Amino acid sequence: MNDYFGNDEYWKENIHKNLEEDIWIDEYKDYFNGSGLCLDLGCGIGQFTKRLMEYGYDVISSDISDIALNKVKEFNKKIVKADMRKPLQFDDEKFDLVFANLSIHYFSDEETRNLLKEIKRILKDGGLLIGSVNGIQGLQNIKDTAEVLDHHFYLNKGKYIRLFDKKDLKEYLNSFDIIKIEERETIRFNYKKNYIIFIAKKDGK
Numbered sequence: 174m175n176d177y178f179g180n181d182e183y184w185k186e187n188i189h190k191n192l193e194e195d196i197w198i199d200e201y202k203d204y205f206n207g208s209g210l211c212l213d214l215g216c217g218i219g220q221f222t223k224r225l226m227e228y229g230y231d232v233i234s235s236d237i238s239d240i241a242l243n244k245v246k247e248f249n250k251k252i253v254k255a256d257m258r259k260p261l262q263f264d265d266e267k268f269d270l271v272f273a274n275l276s277i278h279y280f281s282d283e284e285t286r287n288l289l290k291e292i293k294r295i296l297k298d299g300g301l302l303i304g305s306v307n308g309i310q311g312l313q314n315i316k317d318t319a320e321v322l323d324h325h326f327y328l329n330k331g332k333y334i335r336l337f338d339k340k341d342l343k344e345y346l347n348s349f350d351i352i353k354i355e356e357r358e359t360i361r362f363n364y365k366k367n368y369i370i371f372i373a374k375k376d377g378k
């Protein structure tokens with residue numbers, strides 16, 4: 174099976190590149206009360222983990238990549254290797270915040286729906302899901318090489334990728350109370366990147 178992230182290809186390729194740090198959460202600081210337990214899901218090398226710890230959260234950093242988690246270990250001992258395509262290995266209602274920056278956009282429709290159910294399960298009532306996903310504008314960069322697998326879901330050069338518009342995101346988050354969905358633009362590894370940030374709350378229903 175093709176498993177770009179499971180085989181750690183992403184961080185083998187990118188670990189030595191300059192990752193420009195767009196710590197966009199500083200602009201949304203009011204939504205981060207800095208207390209309680211946070212899961213940084215698909216944490217990568219942990220630049221957001223670091224900031225969330227500075228905000229005051231007790232952070233568990235989770236990723237499928239050994240290379241990335243080894244980096245995170247330098248400043249956070251609480252790391253968990255996990256594959257988001259599988260049920261999350263955490264108890265119900267454990268977290269005050271689940272954070273997922275540019276990390277939940279690699280999955281099929283079914284995997285994405287299951288993951289969001291799992292995130293809801295591990296959040297406390299009133300807990301927040303905050304993160305970002307690739308915007309549909311990214312299609313411009315891959316349209317010549319990507320195979321379309323499903324609505325806004327592609328296989329590009331051996332890597333699965335999902336691109337979102339606001340409507341897709343609203344649909345996937347429909348079991349949460351959506352507080353904010355906003356489009357943004359950044360530079361990542363020297364490329365322009367359009368992404369959508371989301372802030373959603375588990376309403377306890």
Ligand SMILES: C[S@@+](CC[C@H](N)C(=O)[O-])C[C@H]1O[C@@H](n2cnc3c(N)ncnc32)[C@H](O)[C@@H]1O
Binds near residue numbers: 218241257
């Ligand atoms: C674009 S990086 C984002 C990393 C970090 N959140 C950041 O903002 O820099 C995507 C991350 O998702 C992780 N990832 C991809 N597929 C995964 C999976 N199935 N389970 C867990 N982590 C996964 C990758 O290893 C990578 O660290």
